[in-house]
Amino acid sequence: MRFQPDPRFTFDTFVAGPGNQMAAAAARRAAEAPGTSYNPLFVYGAAGVGKSHLLHAVGALSLTVRPDLHVTYRTAQELVDDISSAVSAGTLEAFADELLESDVILIDDAHLLAGKSRTQAELLRVWDEIVWTGTQIVLAAEAAPADLEGVTEEFRGKLAGGLVVDMTPAEPETRVEIVRRAAARRGVELGGGVGEALAGLPLDGARELHAGVDRIGQVQEEERRQVRVSELSSLVGLPRAEHADEFSAFLFDITSTVEQIVETDPWRKKLAEAILRWEGEGFRTRRLEHSLDTDSAFDVDALLAGYAADVEKLRTIAAALAELDSEAAGSAVLKDPDRVAEAEALLLSARAAAERSRPAPPPVDRWYLNNPEKVAWDWLALDDRLIEELA
Structure with a gap:
């Protein structure tokens, strides 16, 4: 029955606000x-x-x-x-x-x-x-x-x-402070706007917010990148909002991620808008995200053109796969422009499987083709048939 202190739950780690x-x-x-x-x-x-x-x-x-x-x-x-x-x-x-x-x-x-x-x-x-x-x-x-x-x-x-x-639920400012302190204690570096976005999610309380910070830290450590605002809902197990069309999805992602784009460089804005557009269409954007983290401008147009070309390749492959193998047509590979080679291999495999599944043609009568006497008699029979028809 004796109490065992837990260093996570002290007055120093408790965030006080108007409600508590x-x-x-x-x-x-x-x-x-x-x-x-x-x-x-x-x-x-x-x-x-x-x-x-x-x-x-x-x-x-x-x-x-x-x-x-x-x-x-x-x-x-x-x-x-x-x-x-x-x-x-x-x-x-x-x-x-x-x-x-x-x-x-x-x-x-x-x-x-x-x-x-x-x-x-x-x-x-x-x-x-x-x-x-x-x-x-x-x-x-x-x-x-x-x-x-x-x-x-x-x-x-x-x-x-x-x-x-x-004790009443924490106010938005208090929730943000809970997230900030949790991240500091765990040594988790949050990207721009991520702390505020996590605090704004419909999570019940501090325990869930702490769990969210833990999950962000885990993903960032495993994938060696910063978590984006648009990923948070799925990351903490919340359903992502449904949108009526692609444009609505694009606007939603823009709203969710605008806090991350603190730079005013035109090339960064252009690249960020492209990332959000392609994410709205369901494509992975790692190639573009890595470029967004660079310190100086580069040929953004060439990068975007190459990325768009790879997207078109994936769409062509997906259309071909849809006719051959509906299950393969749903592969995640077809949504990752960095995996075009894998998508092409998937299409080749599907074509080979389709070829193997086709029924074999009827056997050829080799004796018939290679027997001059039978062919000759058939020609004579045909000649007789023509005389009868003409008569």
Whole structure:
């Protein structure tokens, strides 16, 4: 039951904003001076607002201030399981003694205690003594005590007996700061506009934003390139918006990626617009992206002309494959202008397979062709047939 600090979840890594400042301040006070100000401290809010982070931060700071403290952390479900096991083993008093020996008790997902009458009763039995001895209790739940169903009025009163603070979803600026700090801690360099775009995605909270940063870092390390704004939705598992036509898709990508194009050089803009256009049509643009990262201007027109020529080759190959092998016609190779040679090999293979699948021609009567006597008799028969027709 003893708490093990997690360096990821401290007050230093917690990003405070308008929606959670009061909860963060109260939690810090509870950690610095357990049992003296708000006891119990009850924080509540929707999933993803940082409740579990705060609980861990309380435990970590408490042990930093006083390493000798006994800090207990349990989820509501773990408490239910502990009490059930203690009842079965006849060690319920030992369980209660362990709670009474704690200096700080952290209970996460407290709303899951609803309907657990035995657990509520056992907590009530030692609650007053815990508070009287100065043990700090901090609880986190998805709803305020007054809105919890399945709890007794007495238990509800205990939960609300100290300070109750709500936590609301982070504002856009706070989400951007969460992403920025997560990237800094992980050593992930985000491309222009990527942090803001990630923060703007419909992800539930800090945990999902951290996971998004982790995923970006993984891709950038494996592929040795920076992730683009237009990739983020699929990267974090969100469906990409559907668009009515190619032009709408092009505009969508322009909007998503404009933050990345901070340079004002005409050649960069021209190249960036071409990248977005071809991406909108579903083609890979690695060749163009690498050129966008160069420091000086070059022959952009020649590069784009060569790229367009390779796209046309792929389209021609795709049309030919569609008549030979519909499955091969859907290959990703046909959307990558850097793999024209592979696409040509794919077409050759499909043609060879089609040739092998054709039915064999009827056998030739070699005896007939190589037998002068039979041919002569056939000519005589034909001559007789002509005389009959003329007659």
